[in-house]
């Protein structure tokens with residue numbers, strides 16, 4: 001149990017003082033037949049469906065459905081225009097540019113660093129260990145009085161492995177700032193989500209997304225789960241109507257598809273394991289990192305040449321061979337069985353394996 005957490009001490013002063021924008025839909029929430037409060041076009045939209053009214057700023061119906069799926073109450077959910085919006089808001093809420101800092105644990109998702117740079121916030125890098133786990137001593141040494149956020153991605157992108165739960169808990173208990181656990185790939189993992197632990201850790205912010213297992217990347221819907229007070233801060237900072245009505249409509253319907261999503265997850269995990277075994281059988285493959293995600297990091301001979309060969313045959317993977325601790329590696333997203341077969345055939349053809 002964490003005792004010394006104080007949101008007030010962590011927030012930037014301008015955010016503490018901020019009076020949020022009060023939209024027309026904030027000020028009137030009931031049913032009405034004549035809406036003349038938001039300067040909308042009362043005639044309709046030049047489209048088969050009407051989008052002339054501003055959407056619900058707090059996306060209440062989606063949050064109710066998410067509560068049923070994930071067991072996280074609405075008051076603990078923030079919805080953003082992709083998880084990237086939530087990442088950006090974390091910097092704007094907690095990090096005073098040029099003074100505060102955050103800790104990143106590379107190799108990891110690149111957006112934390114980009115967001116830090118956009119917000120002119122310093123970051124300290126504490127590399128993962130060689131088995132892609134947290135360097136707890138290194139992190140403890142890097143923390144100073146101005147460290148506000150630590151980003152941990154689990155399962156981690158681009159390595160695919162989960163970070164040891166015990167180590168994450170050690171940080172949650174000992175760090176007085178915000179611990180962000182990015183669970184974008186949690187649906188593919190055997191590890192449980194941290195969503196059940198929100199009450200125990202007031203400094204915990206969990207990120208998830210509909211862009212991966214849910215197959216809705218184009219809609220841009222990211223989720224942050226946290227204590228009520230942190231969610232209130234997120235809602236204060238976000239643009240008033242950050243999730244558009246078309247996205248809200250489609251997401252509401254798509255969230256009925258839990259069964260098909262669970263089928264896909266099962267299939268992706270099976271395909272991932274098959275693909276991993278087939279790759280390991282190639283003598284040119286030095287290492288396949290055990291994955292809890294929907295991609296595989298594989299260290300192999302001539303990665304750049306193989307990458308170019310695959311591109312020339314219309315198959316695009318991610319070249320991570322120049323990334324520190326991923327030297328010689330390509331990151332392969334698990335596709336459909338047919339796509340995975342094509343990928344393997346092409347890799348075998350490149351190495352002239354018969």
Ligand SMILES: Cc1ncc(COP(=O)(O)O)c(C=O)c1O
Pocket residue numbers: 081082083084085109153157182184185208209210211217220221222
């Ligand atoms: C770890 C991680 N977090 C977040 C994201 C972005 O998610 P979204 O599409 O919700 O912005 C990605 C996308 O690749 C990711 O790998």
